[in-house]
Amino acid sequence: MRNVYLDNAATTALAPAVLEQMLPYLTEVYGNPSSVHAYGRRAKQGIDLAREQVAAALGCETGEVIFTGCGTESDNTALLGVAERYKSKGRHIITTNVEHHAVLHTCAYLEKQGYEVTYLPVDAEGLITPEQVRSAIRSDTILVSVMFANNEVGTIMPIPEIAAVCHEKDVLFHTDAVQAVGHVPVRVREMGIDLLSLSAHKFHGPKGVGALYCRKGLRLPPHSMGGAQEQGRRAGTENTAGIVGLGAAIELACSHIEQNSAKMIELRDRLMRGIETIPEVKLNGHPTKRLPNNVNYSIKYIEGESILLMLDLNGVAASSGSACTSGSLDPSHVLLAMGLPHEIAHGSVRLTLSDDTTQEDIDYTLDVLRATADRLRNMSPIYPGK
């Protein structure tokens, strides 16, 4: 049996070249980066290099990069920080109804604290328009937070256009770019982004480390209080090896971004064409404005978790927006926001590629998926038959 990992939106494999650069920081370079002595200075050099690598990848200055513990922490820090710092200006925040829970649950928390949040509804393909943002902005709006690309359906939002509207109205703009960085070009300065969240393990870096880009001149309250690490913006001894790994991974991913995305789009489209040959399937997300590595379909009359189990029994790792995989009773908020009926949302399957994915992997996956759809439909009392 072949093993095919198509859950790269959940996490990616650590690149061997990244691991190699991290290893010294897990062994001989154990100094505390804040220490004055040579042990500390060596560790500090690793972090400085990583900060340069991130700044180069995003097109910003090193002082604008804050290392964090994960993408979620970056999102939390950005939203809670802006809310706290600008509460005298206003208490209104705008976001979308398809954000990651790291943003949505933070917004829900802020609502309980007396803030008002507008959740812009996406269209059937998962997009919002800059005009929607424009008409939602009020005099007391302090922040707009729109994800760069959706983690479930891969739809890429019109980020530069949305950022332009925000600047015109003098409102800060944050984007959760956890799924985008390393996969599509992300340039914060050119795109007018004020705050951006990213996570290393989504582009073949290690888990447990992320970063927040925070535009120069924007001072948010610190995430944690204590030492002077990250210019006083995140106290606590740095995860040196993790940060070094993030730097190495972002450099690696962004140096090949054109070739990688061209190759992945070819394989993604091969997978999509193959799935389209199964009767009664529905593409979720935008047909072209989507991440190079994201494929998401609903296979009607069958349920997502059983699709995943059957794929898994045949060596294929995937993901689903079905309620049964989330532990709740409702299917994915993203699919429902796009207007999918519950029964079709329950039958979604997400397949996310990496640059290690091969054509053989795709063809094998298609064989398994076809057999799975046949088998489960044969079992389904709601399948009208061939």
Added chain:
Amino acid sequence: MYTEKVLDHFSHPRNMGEVQGANGVGMVGNAKCGDIMQMFIKVNDDGIIEDVGFKTFGCGAAIATSSMATEMIKGKSVDEALALSNAAVVEALEGLPPQKIHCSVLAEEAVRAAVEDYQKNKTGAGA
């Protein structure tokens, strides 16, 4: 998260499919919640469930509990089938994750719906 037994019933479901000459059919659940179970029983003149089959739209646990429930009522009397509890199905599967217990409840309800349909048909035919 699933026991070997659950995975076995999921990948090799017992008694899957419609039953020719079924005299009791029940369907429970709804597509909105992501689970629908249909149960077919063929009861002989002695009130024994001679044949049973199921069709299920749902997760791994929904398919496994349907399969297990059919095994547990095959060859049993309708009264024994009515006494089948979801807890017994869970036990036979060597456990289910807490959020999947409702699947076993659905299996119990599907069996009951099929038996009630049989009893209704029988009364109707006798009248």
